[in-house]
Amino acid sequence: MIKTVATTPFDGQKPGTSGLRKKVPVFAQPNYAENFIQSIFDSLEGFAGETLVIGGDGRYFNREVIQIAIKMAAANGFGKVMVGQGGILSTPAASNVIRKYKAFGGIVLSASHNPGGPNEDFGIKYNIGNGGPAPEKITDAIYARTKVIDTYKIADVADIDLDKVGTQTVEGMTVEVIDPVADYVELMESLFDFGAIRALIAGGTRVVIDSMGAVTGPYATEILEKRLGAPAGSVRNSTPLPDFGGHHPDPNLVHAKELYDDVMSPEGPDFGAASDGDGDRNMVVGKGMFVTPSDSLAIIAANATVAPGYSQGIAGIARSMPTSAAADRVAEKLGIGMYETPTGWKFFGNLLDAGKATVCGEESFGTGSDHVREKDGLWAVLFWLNILAARKQSVAQIVKAHWAEYGRNYYSRHDYEEVDTDAANGLMAHLRDSLASLPGQTFGALEVEAADDFAYHDPIDGSVSKNQGIRILFKGGSRVVFRLSGTGTAGATLRVYVERYEPDAARHGIDTQEALADLIAAAEHFAQIKTRTGRETPTVIT
Incomplete structure (x- = not known):
């Protein structure tokens, strides 16, 4: 009835x-x-x-x-x-x-x-x-x-x-x-060279995936252990649990620290990855090298043709505005389209449907392509394994070679979680009110070249999305971006994105926070974060 x-x-x-x-x-x-x-x-x-x-x-x-x-x-x-x-x-x-x-x-x-x-x-x-x-x-x-x-x-x-x-x-x-697994596994087999990845693992490359007690456990177990021959137990925390086994299922350096530490240890695995609650995010770590999501997008795009599903090349790259410009340099070299959208995977849909972009990504550990219309954590992990198998190099070697060719975008995100909503809105209002006066202002050796509130004009349907994040752009290509996240459930999450481009390979080995120290200080200066939120330090730094 x-x-x-x-x-x-x-x-x-x-x-x-x-x-x-x-x-x-x-x-x-x-x-x-x-x-x-x-x-x-x-x-x-x-x-x-x-x-x-x-x-x-x-x-x-x-x-x-x-x-x-x-x-x-x-x-x-x-x-x-x-x-x-x-x-x-x-x-x-x-x-x-x-x-x-x-x-x-x-x-x-x-x-x-x-x-x-x-x-x-x-x-x-x-x-x-x-x-x-x-x-x-x-x-x-x-x-x-x-x-x-x-x-x-x-x-x-x-x-x-x-x-x-x-x-x-x-x-x-x-x-x-x-x-729930069969159709997805069939799709992955059509995109990647499972035989080459199987040979990589059989040859002694140790691979582990932490599913964090969340949904990707059955998918990763079927693919990594049953199809690709990794030893039983290579997928950790593989049973989806209602409380994720107490894990915070966010694959970053804070919540997946145990995996990171294991890969970085001398006797640990060669390659590690983690995925989030619903399987759309990923973290990639190699011996001696954490791969930022922004670099991951750029490196996947630069090496896309090694995977059978992308052997004909890619049409274009799309990234969210807060994501670093590393992928832009790949698009320029390949002579393909580059699209900058607001945060939110829905903004990639029109570009993917129209064939304008093939791979896309967000700095918040999300990467994907036109094979589906969501970011896809295991897809990104398999792409990395396919690249490792094809290039016969370690993660660290691949990343450093990429920086040598394209330059390095030093990049970090500082999250201030569960901030008082009124305080967070007040901080953003203060920045918006300052936009007209910011160009020309200096902070140490930094000079503001431009500042705006990012608006996106969709090239496919003509729609306009305004107020997508405050950008402060400095001479020389550095920038700081401020936005409030739409994914939290308590208070407000202030995200501060800090980026500096470094073309000199001799300066690619600096600690990220050290390389960005003056920009981090400038972000505090212009936004008055401590005064307005009461927070001395970020909750999470990635």
Whole structure:
């Protein structure tokens, strides 16, 4: 039986860069998840009888909301739901399923790299038919609907069995529980030279992947251990757990420090990687070398043709504005397009669909290509292994050779997490008010050349996205960028990005924070971070 349930709006159901994210107790309120899911459906047209993909990263409350979403999809007229076994689908795997089976769209349940647990984070986002996150015109419509919603529709039926692969029925709608790993592995085998990577591992290169108790465990185990021949146990923390086993599933130098330290030790592995909660982010570490996400994007682009799926070359590169300009120099040398977008993977979708860009990346440990419409952590790891196999060099050798050829972009991100929201907004307002007066100002040897609030004009659909981050550009190519992140659930996260280009290979061995010290001080000077936020130091430095 289909029920129409009366409801009232909740404040604050505005999707951020990756959907709606709140603490589990917020989502667990009666009607809260239902309101948002119904608002998604109410903002779409033409889905009657179509297929909807549903899956998540296995975090706490994942299964409960999947049952709700399935029953609401049936009540709202979808013809079929495809859902990952156990409710599991990594974000890139969900994108692939949407694309491969030509689904109308998908609901992805994740809060990405944020912690999971009864009092931690949860999230819902909608992906469109190209497999990518909904564009702003849809998320704006969803938010508008959440403010006036008065009813939702749901099938009053028993929960389905999420653990049994096969077909079930809910109020005339087909529910197909699928193997969440198989289609993704097939895609990776079509893109990379598994034989060369298998030979690399068989030849003695030790590879480890830390799945951090999150969704990529089954994917990494199937690929690395079963297909590529790495020893059992090469995938660490491989079982997806509702609280990620207590891990903070953010693959950076703070939360994946144990892996980093292991690779850096004399007896440790040659290559290490970590992935995040929903499988779309990655960290790459080689013996003696941490690879920044900005450098990773540039090196993948520069070496793309070693992978069979990219042997014909790439059409262009896209990066988020805060990401370093390292990839720009690769694009210039290759004579291909280079696109700078706001933060948020949805901004790459039009460029990928139009064939303007092939590889794209964000400094926040996200890299991907036109094979799906999400960033893809394991894809990036396999690309690196393919490069290692083809070049027969270590990670450190490859990175240093790249710097020698293109120059080094010293780069760091300083995060100030859970800052008082009013204080963070005040800091950004202060910077915006200062924009006109900043050019010409000096701080030590640094002189401000230009300052703006980044706005993006989409070259495909003509849409404009304003207020995407404050940029202070210094003479000589250095810069500092300030923006508030849209991925947190408590307070505000201030991100400060600091970058200096160094063409002189003799100066490529300086400690990053030391190389950026004057720019870090300039960021404090111009933004008054300590005074306005009360924070003496960043929460995380990457």
